């Protein structure tokens with residue numbers, strides 16, 4: 001009998017340790033979906049503001065069904081997120097937990113990303129079919145995608161735009177104050193652009209996005225903000241080729257899931273005037289799987305890729321590079337697009353992403 005044919009002996013200790021780990025993953029996955037529900041219903045925000053309270057009091061304040069709230073609380077208690085006091089039958093959210101589960105939370109709101117886990121479950125049947133056929137999906141197939149993205153970029157981009165992000169491109173804040181033309185390519189609901197338009201009234205801002213629902217939201221937000229230096233347009237950036245129109249172009253997490261990221265980078269370079277800057281945020285993993293074993297949230301990001309970023313690119317007839325296309329790929333498409341210089345940065349508040357400053 002050759003060595004390859006020998007029956008394998010089971011390392012029972014290693015098998016038991018792995019079974020424990022797999023069980024913990026089931027628990028964590030279930031808690032994450034319930035965390036998403038708690039976020040959507042504002043339950044964490046409510047509980048952060050309440051003293052220890054009964055399920056009746058919490059349900060009443062949230063205008064929800066007590067029986068459902070009590071079961072949700074049981075998940076949160078056994079998941080060690082909410083503390084329970086059996087004598088008084090009261091529940092409370094410790095402030096250390098509220099610090100990463102509430103809107104505007106000090107450490108960033110991780111419950112925002114729990115929505116992506118819930119979305120994966122909602123998409124299961126479609127994804128099974130895609131895995132069988134190799135077909136892609138459309139943005140409209142996903143519930144709440146643009147809302148979740150806006151919440152994500154609200155914390156990673158908008159909250160740090162002026163103190164950390166724009167300073168990456170030296171001289172940009174000064175030029176914005178003087179008055180320049182700015183494009184946000186793949187602007188989604190447009191929050192970053194709206195904040196810039198508010199801050200720099202002498203500059204003019206344009207946001208393009210494929211999705212009509214995101215653009216309608218952005219237009220309404222700009223109208224409510226009373227801004228007259230901003231416009232949003234539903235526009236497919238595939239084959240984009242405006243010439244020398246803008247001084248600053250941004251894209252926040254909006255290139256890897258395009259049909260053809262290389263063609264887009266070339267198009268954006270061509271749309272910049274002399275002295276112009278392209279500021280690009282994208283996912284910062286490596287193009288090599290073996291380098292990503294310790295990358296923050298790597299399994300989560302690959303799952304988001306399989307669930308969303310890859311199928312929406314394939315659905316546009318695109319390359320389907322996926323969320324973890326790799327900073328090396330991003331760097332090489334910017335180099336190949338012919339920018340004069342390309343700098344790469346990783347920001348401490350945003351370890352999942354990489355930032356490029358590319359100049360013409």
Ligand SMILES: C[S@@+](CC[C@H](N)C(=O)[O-])C[C@H]1O[C@@H](n2cnc3c(N)ncnc32)[C@H](O)[C@@H]1O
Pocket residue numbers: 139149150153157185186187188189208209210211214235236237238251252253254257258259316
């Ligand atoms: C991951 S989201 C990021 C949205 C936004 N920048 C943010 O940070 O919230 C990617 C965006 O790219 C847009 N997009 C994808 N393919 C596009 C295309 N071909 N033309 C224009 N926009 C596109 C999507 O509609 C989506 O809003």
